[in-house]
Amino acid sequence: MTSKMQAAMVEQFGQPLVIRELDIPTPGPGQILVKTEACGVCHTDLHAANGDWPLKPTLPFTPGHEGIGIVTALGAGVTAVKEGDRVGVPWLYSACGHCEFCLAAREPVCAEAQFGGYTKNGGFAEYIVADPNYVAHIPAHLAPRDAAPLICAGVTTYKGIKETKARPGEWVVISGVGGLGHLAVQYAKAMGLFVCAVDIDDGKLEHAKRLGADVMVNAKNGDPAAAVKKATGGGAHGVLITAPSLSAFKQGVGMTRKWGTCVLVGLPPGEFPTPLFDVVANCITIRGSFVGNRSDMAEALAFAAAGKVKADIELQPLSAINQVFERLARGDVPSRVVLDLSAA
Numbered sequence: 001m002t003s004k005m006q007a008a009m010v011e012q013f014g015q016p017l018v019i020r021e022l023d024i025p026t027p028g029p030g031q032i033l034v035k036t037e038a039c040g041v042c043h044t045d046l047h048a049a050n051g052d053w054p055l056k057p058t059l060p061f062t063p064g065h066e067g068i069g070i071v072t073a074l075g076a077g078v079t080a081v082k083e084g085d086r087v088g089v090p091w092l093y094s095a096c097g098h099c100e101f102c103l104a105a106r107e108p109v110c111a112e113a114q115f116g117g118y119t120k121n122g123g124f125a126e127y128i129v130a131d132p133n134y135v136a137h138i139p140a141h142l143a144p145r146d147a148a149p150l151i152c153a154g155v156t157t158y159k160g161i162k163e164t165k166a167r168p169g170e171w172v173v174i175s176g177v178g179g180l181g182h183l184a185v186q187y188a189k190a191m192g193l194f195v196c197a198v199d200i201d202d203g204k205l206e207h208a209k210r211l212g213a214d215v216m217v218n219a220k221n222g223d224p225a226a227a228v229k230k231a232t233g234g235g236a237h238g239v240l241i242t243a244p245s246l247s248a249f250k251q252g253v254g255m256t257r258k259w260g261t262c263v264l265v266g267l268p269p270g271e272f273p274t275p276l277f278d279v280v281a282n283c284i285t286i287r288g289s290f291v292g293n294r295s296d297m298a299e300a301l302a303f304a305a306a307g308k309v310k311a312d313i314e315l316q317p318l319s320a321i322n323q324v325f326e327r328l329a330r331g332d333v334p335s336r337v338v339l340d341l342s343a344a
Helices: 041-051 145-150 153-164 183-190 202-210 224-232 246-254 277-280 294-306 318-329
Strands: 004-009 016-023 032-039 065-073 086-089 092-094 127-130 171-175 194-199 213-217 235-241 256-264 284-288 314-315 336-341
Touching: 004 092, 004 318, 016 041, 016 294, 032 086, 032 318, 041 318, 065 145, 065 318, 065 336, 086 145, 086 256, 092 145, 145 153, 145 314, 145 336, 153 235, 153 246, 153 256, 153 294, 171 183, 171 224, 171 246, 183 194, 183 294, 194 202, 194 224, 213 224, 224 246, 235 246, 284 294, 294 336, 318 336
Parallel strands: 171 194, 171 235, 194 213, 235 256, 256 284, 314 336
Antiparallel strands: 004 016, 032 065, 032 127, 032 336, 065 086
């Protein structure tokens, strides 16, 4: 077995990633080593590589928080997984486990949380060191390439729909039917909800219809909030905004039914324009939702293992990562790119 691996690294913010040959790391006490089979590419990886957010990663680093692979080595004291298990190394890389948020199963907002491909080296590499207490356990018969997008885009949208508090038989709007939204439509249908898909691309709306959406609204045509209210009899009980667009955020509040909940998971730059009178007078809840906890992860994967949710994926080699990033930056990725490292 070779002692070297390839990794795509960010060495300078805003510059192309560099493929480096590195030593395969050795897991320390309480750590595991995962041989990567597949890793999804997320818009967050592009933000990380550009240093877009206030808390920037420490250079150099390896992005990727949708890495799926086989556990090949255990550090001292590890009992939560065993060699040969298939796991995912997600955005929530680890947390403290004992603060008020961890104790309430809200570990994604733990002040000591570490993030895969951001504060810890991630899955754009042939091997990943991971925390066994926070990896996703991939169900049997779920292929690595299919599982990869689910441990970020999947759990994020699934949790977001749960946070709308919409119940079976009620309406939910999925605003933005791209990499996250096409999964959200499937989760919402599997959860017994009526789905209104909103986008500015007719092709994506047709895709949403094929995935089971009940109503499609093109936000470029007329007043999209009025169209949603007409189709749903007064607005959606829950609205999930995945589109990284401030206009989508503003429209989303207008699409929300009285006493409904508008959940934000997209992260466009800028300030959120909130129509305060409407929010107060209509008793609307606006809620942020940040990935999901470990229980949400298991549930999101179980829907896929049961055949109810499947990500549309495009496979690319690790060597193509810079071209993939260029396409992501110009909005030229219809659903989800997965890097195939299985042949490595």
